[in-house]
Amino acid sequence: MLITIPDLLTPEEVAYMRQILEGTAWVDGRSTAGDQAAKVKHNLQVPVDSPEARELGNIVLRALGRSPVYSSAALPAHILPPMFNRYDEGMTFGAHVDGSIRVIPGTGQRIRTDVSTTVFLTPPEDYDGGELVVHDTYGQHSVKLPAGHAVVYPATSLHSVTPVTRGSRWASFFWAQSMVRDDWRRHMLYDLDMSIMRIRAMLPDDDPAVTGITAHYHNMIRHWAET
Ligand SMILES: O=C(O)CCC(=O)C(=O)O
Numbered sequence: 001m002l003i004t005i006p007d008l009l010t011p012e013e014v015a016y017m018r019q020i021l022e023g024t025a026w027v028d029g030r031s032t033a034g035d036q037a038a039k040v041k042h043n044l045q046v047p048v049d050s051p052e053a054r055e056l057g058n059i060v061l062r063a064l065g066r067s068p069v070y071s072s073a074a075l076p077a078h079i080l081p082p083m084f085n086r087y088d089e090g091m092t093f094g095a096h097v098d099g100s101i102r103v104i105p106g107t108g109q110r111i112r113t114d115v116s117t118t119v120f121l122t123p124p125e126d127y128d129g130g131e132l133v134v135h136d137t138y139g140q141h142s143v144k145l146p147a148g149h150a151v152v153y154p155a156t157s158l159h160s161v162t163p164v165t166r167g168s169r170w171a172s173f174f175w176a177q178s179m180v181r182d183d184w185r186r187h188m189l190y191d192l193d194m195s196i197m198r199i200r201a202m203l204p205d206d207d208p209a210v211t212g213i214t215a216h217y218h219n220m221i222r223h224w225a226e227t
């Protein structure tokens, strides 16, 4: 399941983040990649433990907290500190699967990466190439979104970023461990939640159809969630 979240960040947040990122030190992105990914990874990143990454990461986390769509799609139990990357002309990230377990810097806590997110920070007209391509059982999905928009996809999928041929593509990316580790179950819960919202727009909240389907949603979560 691939879900886009329009306007996760406000234009002011994007502008502020870009201004801070302009002045930060960028390092080779291979520093945080596993063996296979490192061989196909050619980008730059802000060091995870830098003050800038922490401050900007908190802005992203606050934005996620405002997004019912992110909560419903990811059902996050833990979110890793958001990271920041850029692809200048000629940079790319070949096909890879993200490492399944990551450690939260500083705490040593291990997180299972179930859900991946990219938040675009550069307007699409400012660069060519740089599409995020996600492979799933239905084929390949190419994603390039306006600045401030996010895409959420299963960390289990093979994905890549096509070479940037003009300009520079900046983004925030991060992983969450979901309360529901199985992508198909998360997908069903997300579809059900969206249907409940549509039904609630048509019927009063005390209608037995609304209470019944809402109870069913919560009982499925109770059945499947690990907290
Ligand atoms: O830049 C992106 O959109 C994705 C980055 C990525 O796949 C990764 O760092 O593992």
Ligand SMILES: [Fe+2]
Pocket: 096, 097, 098, 159
């Ligand atoms: Fe990745």
